[in-house]
Amino acid sequence: GKSTFMNILGCLDRPTKGSYFLDGEDVSRFDRNSLARIRNRKIGFVFQTFNLLSRTTAVENVELPLLYNGSSPKNRDEKARKALSMVGLEGRENHYPNQLSGGQQQRVAIARALVNDPAIILADEPTGNLDTRTSIEVMDIFQNLNQQGITIVLITHEKDIASFTKRNILFRDGRIVKDDIVESPQNAKEVLLSLPPVEEEEIV
Numbered sequence: 001g002k003s004t005f006m007n008i009l010g011c012l013d014r015p016t017k018g019s020y021f022l023d024g025e026d027v028s029r030f031d032r033n034s035l036a037r038i039r040n041r042k043i044g045f046v047f048q049t050f051n052l053l054s055r056t057t058a059v060e061n062v063e064l065p066l067l068y069n070g071s072s073p074k075n076r077d078e079k080a081r082k083a084l085s086m087v088g089l090e091g092r093e094n095h096y097p098n099q100l101s102g103g104q105q106q107r108v109a110i111a112r113a114l115v116n117d118p119a120i121i122l123a124d125e126p127t128g129n130l131d132t133r134t135s136i137e138v139m140d141i142f143q144n145l146n147q148q149g150i151t152i153v154l155i156t157h158e159k160d161i162a163s164f165t166k167r168n169i170l171f172r173d174g175r176i177v178k179d180d181i182v183e184s185p186q187n188a189k190e191v192l193l194s195l196p197p198v199e200e201e202e203i204v
Helices: 002-009 032-042 058-068 073-086 102-114 132-147 188-194
Strands: 043-046 120-124 151-155 167-172 175-181
Touching (some): 032 043, 043 102, 102 120, 102 132
């Protein structure tokens, strides 16, 4: 099912047969250690539950993947701040998760996935815990990142979320039943502009 597919794409498992090429390398024959190395270097993960550390600021949460690759504290801080600005969270770097809305927490999680300059971001139902408007805001971020050349594999059960993507691959019982290029994906920015304005809630 879904988790097997995710685990193979995420270099957590090896396929029983067939090949998986990631960024030009056949990773399907790699041993556990090599897979772990590829995971840390090439893949950013975003989950439905944001998986943030609650006693840790946004910038520190984003730095986490960099703790394993020996970069200096200054370098980690710079990279984390850049990733947070890419998802529109300048000024919130020192907020803790409980000071952020669900959509902002998901942005922190996306920044954390970005911070290593991965070849691919794997997003598993990233809008599953978010309301409609916030979901579209998250899709807007993914569309922006994709325009900058970042490959995003997004797993969703929601057709309206899939309508924002360039290619839809439909799985049933572990098999591909459909693979469609989307001629004109919905533009998240335009959809957001068409929604009624929200009453701003200040989160201090």
